[in-house]
Amino acid sequence: MDLTAIDPLLLLASLMVASTPILLAALGELVVERAGVLNLGVEGMMITGAACGIIFSTLTGNAWLGFAGAALGGLLLSFLFAVLTQLLLSNQVATGLALTLFGLGLSALLGQGFAGTRPPAFPKLDIPLLSNLPVMGQIAFRHDGMVYLGLGLVAAVWYFLTRTRAGLVLRAVGENHDAAHALGYPVVLIRFGAIMFGGACAGLGGAYISLVRVPQWTEGMTAGAGWIALAIVVFAGWKPGRLLLGAYLFGGVTVLQLNLQAAGLAIPVEYLSMSPYVATIIVLVVLAAGRKPGSLGQTFHASR
Amino acid sequence: MITLERRPQPSRAWSYLSPILAVLITMVVGGLVFAALGKPPVEAIRTIFWDPLFGDFAGYFRPQLLVKAAPLILIATGLSFGFRAGVWNIGAEGQYIMGALFGAGVALAFYPIEARWLIFPLMVVAGTLGGLLWAMIPGVLRVRFGTNEILVSLMLVYVADFLLDAMALGLLRNPEGMGFPGSRNLQQYPSAHNAELIANTGLHWGVIAAFFAVVAAYILLSRHIFGFNVRLAGQSPRAAAFAGVSANRMVLICLGLSGGLAGMAGMFEVAGPAGQVLASFNVGYGFTAIIVAFLGRLHPLGILLAGMLMALTYIGGELAQMNLQLPRSAIQLFQGMLLFFLLAVDVMTNFRIRLGRKGVA
Numbered sequence: 239m240d241l242t243a244i245d246p247l248l249l250l251a252s253l254m255v256a257s258t259p260i261l262l263a264a265l266g267e268l269v270v271e272r273a274g275v276l277n278l279g280v281e282g283m284m285i286t287g288a289a290c291g292i293i294f295s296t297l298t299g300n301a302w303l304g305f306a307g308a309a310l311g312g313l314l315l316s317f318l319f320a321v322l323t324q325l326l327l328s329n330q331v332a333t334g335l336a337l338t339l340f341g342l343g344l345s346a347l348l349g350q351g352f353a354g355t356r357p358p359a360f361p362k363l364d365i366p367l368l369s370n371l372p373v374m375g376q377i378a379f380r381h382d383g384m385v386y387l388g389l390g391l392v393a394a395v396w397y398f399l400t401r402t403r404a405g406l407v408l409r410a411v412g413e414n415h416d417a418a419h420a421l422g423y424p425v426v427l428i429r430f431g432a433i434m435f436g437g438a439c440a441g442l443g444g445a446y447i448s449l450v451r452v453p454q455w456t457e458g459m460t461a462g463a464g465w466i467a468l469a470i471v472v473f474a475g476w477k478p479g480r481l482l483l484g485a486y487l488f489g490g491v492t493v494l495q496l497n498l499q500a501a502g503l504a505i506p507v508e509y510l511s512m513s514p515y516v517a518t519i520i521v522l523v524v525l526a527a528g529r530k531p532g533s534l535g536q537t538f539h540a541s542r
Numbered sequence: 543m544i545t546l547e548r549r550p551q552p553s554r555a556w557s558y559l560s561p562i563l564a565v566l567i568t569m570v571v572g573g574l575v576f577a578a579l580g581k582p583p584v585e586a587i588r589t590i591f592w593d594p595l596f597g598d599f600a601g602y603f604r605p606q607l608l609v610k611a612a613p614l615i616l617i618a619t620g621l622s623f624g625f626r627a628g629v630w631n632i633g634a635e636g637q638y639i640m641g642a643l644f645g646a647g648v649a650l651a652f653y654p655i656e657a658r659w660l661i662f663p664l665m666v667v668a669g670t671l672g673g674l675l676w677a678m679i680p681g682v683l684r685v686r687f688g689t690n691e692i693l694v695s696l697m698l699v700y701v702a703d704f705l706l707d708a709m710a711l712g713l714l715r716n717p718e719g720m721g722f723p724g725s726r727n728l729q730q731y732p733s734a735h736n737a738e739l740i741a742n743t744g745l746h747w748g749v750i751a752a753f754f755a756v757v758a759a760y761i762l763l764s765r766h767i768f769g770f771n772v773r774l775a776g777q778s779p780r781a782a783a784f785a786g787v788s789a790n791r792m793v794l795i796c797l798g799l800s801g802g803l804a805g806m807a808g809m810f811e812v813a814g815p816a817g818q819v820l821a822s823f824n825v826g827y828g829f830t831a832i833i834v835a836f837l838g839r840l841h842p843l844g845i846l847l848a849g850m851l852m853a854l855t856y857i858g859g860e861l862a863q864m865n866l867q868l869p870r871s872a873i874q875l876f877q878g879m880l881l882f883f884l885l886a887v888d889v890m891t892n893f894r895i896r897l898g899r900k901g902v903a
Contacts, residue, residue, distance in 0.1 A: 327892070329885070333882075339874075340879060343874030465696050512705070522689050526689065539546065
């Protein structure tokens, strides 16, 4: 084994790439849960986004259009979830599971003609000046556009939730939907919006896996990333800032175990591969903090 | 203007009708999907739902029905208790794998001693224990630290999956297997083989266990105080707490029960139809069982029927794959759709649809 083969700078740089899909999906789910809805279908929306991303980018030859298509795919799937849980008042846990099972089948069907095709390259954006910084430049400023978009979205969601009136209303709906309804806020409409934002984000996250990280389509390629995103929302205590920390923590474990595999550590590959999932459980147990939104997962029906 | 009005009590008629309606809608929409894929829709539906039972080669497929339905029914019966009580174990797939590993591990430890009276019962116990212990991880974490059991049980599916790979390549690998991955084939080890009890019926010990589980669950739910507590905990956690039902104990019992049954199902599968510990051992029964549990209305007898129906879609799906070149994923989509439509139709059980203008509030 040769641990010196692992370059710490490269490790940190790839950490940012590895955590981006989870970060995007978790950010969407955070907004959904802040609105009081528990959507367990993140995995299904991510994998559908991954398939849509490949399809749209291959057909158009443009990676950005692939991402747009993936966001649309995730959004449409989440719209189904919204109709079921908000209009037909179905159980959110069961519906989320159904969405995941459905999404896994749907993506396999959509993607079957695209197995093995290489999506168009997604160019890196070297940020001028900053990318020439000695250490930080290599770690943080030589990535592709989606990495920066993810970071920008974290800041935007933080600003929206804590500094705007609309964000306050969304949180009110999530904390106590009956009170929000009594105040005249359109609970169902706001939740529709939140759910669809979550779907689009999950789609983007999935597409980042199939267009940048791998980059190729294989069935079931998200391999639980959607569930880890759900776990990171809990770990983050429903706060965008901590979400970033959680995603980087997870990305770190993933990248580290991949590097250890490559370096030929004496532990069998299977045990290294399970480490991100074990780490997620440990993090959930040890570090989870914060109070969940008051109406999380409850069905809202304005009875009169 | 369409509005929903809560029924004073859930409608009995609709609770029976909605699964049937969901299956019918799924057939229609599924047919449309098949048509969109360029396959003859009516023929595809007939291949999936009719041919395995009454087609030309039904004699071959009917026994398969029991083989496929048994693990689904075993797992779903266990899950239904938790789902009723609001304990969401969605990691049955992992518990199923661990049951298989424990069961096969015991058998391989005894190899080549022949002592069926000792080894096979020991395997059943070990398999059950394997699934139970794996389910206790989310249970204990939830009770002790308040960790979300949905996420932990699901994470453990991936861990179990990698553990299966590691075992098939490492500890449990067949030393005489010429370097191929996979354990010894338990079908060739009489003391451990979960063989067909009557030739060409598909009836093995797992099927019998599934029937027993259904009967026991029925009695527990309708005649025993535990079943009453489970229903109470699900419908009104506060009332249950006042009635002295310990929420923590409920979590542990529900997870233990579902994990144990899933582990048992995994053990019967690895010792019988599958035969080997191999990376491709698990085919998603643990997840399909979730659909079975809901489709069966979380009721033991309903689960029995739903398990048979889902088994039929597996077998019919394979048949459609062969005869019509229908992609495997289309069946997966079909199964997912079924749960979707069921949840959608289910609104009628608890609500009444009112047409017409809203009155003045």
